[in-house]
Amino acid sequence: MSDFLHDNDFERFRNLIYDESGIHFSTTNRSILESRLKERLKRSGLDSIDDYFQLIRRNEEELKILLDSVTTNLTRFFRNTAHFQTFEHFVIPDLLEYKRARGDRKLRIWSAGCSTGEEPYTIAMILREILPADFSFEIVASDISLKSVMIGKEGYYSDNRMNGVPPGYLAKYFTRMEGGYQVSDEIKQHIRFDYHNLKNDSGLRNLDIVFCRNVLIYFDEAAQKAVVNRFWDTLAGYAYLYIGHSESLFGMGTSFEFVKTDWACVYRKKV
Incomplete structure (x- = not known):
């Protein structure tokens, strides 16, 4: 279990992201979510992961930024x-x-x-x-x-x-x-x-x-x-x-x- 993102925190962020976008985080890619949350917490100037959760619940723009950060924008011209x-x-x-x-x-x-x-x-x-x-x-x-x-x-x-x-x-x-x-x-x-x-x-x-x-x-x-x-x-x-x-x-x-x-x-x- 991570000291930064406890199991209950992972569950509520994972559920919120799923409810808002359909993007599903399994336990195998938990580390990706954790790294994105650390970055957003730092940029938002907040002290705790709970504070950040409350922020995205009330701030639609910050929620969009988080959803943006957890997607992988891998593409190229004439791909496949x-x-x-x-x-x-x-x-x-x-x-x-x-x-x-x-x-x-x-x-x-x-x-x-x-x-x-x-x-x-x-x-x-x-x-x-x-x-x-x-x-x-x-x-x-x-x-x-x-x-x-x-x-x-x-x-x-x-x-x-x-x-x-x-x-x-x-x-x-x-x-x-x-x-x-x-x-x-x-x-x-x-x-x-x-x-x-x-x-x-x-x-x-x-x-x-x-x-x-x-x-x-x-x-x-x-x-x-x-x-x-x-x-x-x-x-x-x-x-x-x-x-x-x-x-x-x-x-x-x-x-x-x-x-x-x-x-x-x-x-x-x-x-």
């Missing part, structure tokens, strides 16, 4: 190439055929858990390359980390964050800046960044694709199912869901159809 190959060669052609037959010429996409924005920018660059001239698109990019959302909205990335961006894309969609690159307005115009907690309904509807990769792993089974059911509600009658390659909907009893392509696996809503 197979997913984007599936996107380019299977998902988009399939959706274009479906939507064209119904006179709909707009793709609506949500990057849920977008971290610092590399994922939605990757999606936007691919679509600028492959979409026919008579189609348009819009992307909503959201995360529980307000700090990450602001980085994404700014669209500036240091040199060491640019690994994986094809040279052609780099030349076409970025401007060289001191120490890094700035995403072009041509790409930024398609994306709206927003703070969102997946515990809540986003209010989005009739989406064609939801990307939520490597986020469900932070939730327990009940929270995972609740989030996936909300994704179902946000999607149009024929649409796609991307989750992380190590994540699965198996055993959840959802109505999503498992689709195996030549590149990667995705889930499809078909009603």
Whole structure:
């Protein structure tokens, strides 16, 4: 047992974080929560862990900061190439055929858990390359980390964050800046960044694709199912869901159809 975070303290912080976000801390990753709490306690100038617990109960902004600090914002451009190959060669052609037959010429996409924005920018660059001239698109990019959302909205990335961006894309969609690159307005115009907690309904509807990769792993089974059911509600009658390659909907009893392509696996809503 830690001298800093006693078992009863761990339980009440873990329960509060779960209730507010769906993020589940097991005993094996207790040390991560403890280190984040130590940092917040120091920055808040408080003397005890109980004082900090009372603070986040009454101060919504401090609660958001804590939730931000316990998430892992690991991402990069074109992360998991197979997913984007599936996107380019299977998902988009399939959706274009479906939507064209119904006179709909707009793709609506949500990057849920977008971290610092590399994922939605990757999606936007691919679509600028492959979409026919008579189609348009819009992307909503959201995360529980307000700090990450602001980085994404700014669209500036240091040199060491640019690994994986094809040279052609780099030349076409970025401007060289001191120490890094700035995403072009041509790409930024398609994306709206927003703070969102997946515990809540986003209010989005009739989406064609939801990307939520490597986020469900932070939730327990009940929270995972609740989030996936909300994704179902946000999607149009024929649409796609991307989750992380190590994540699965198996055993959840959802109505999503498992689709195996030549590149990667995705889930499809078909009603």
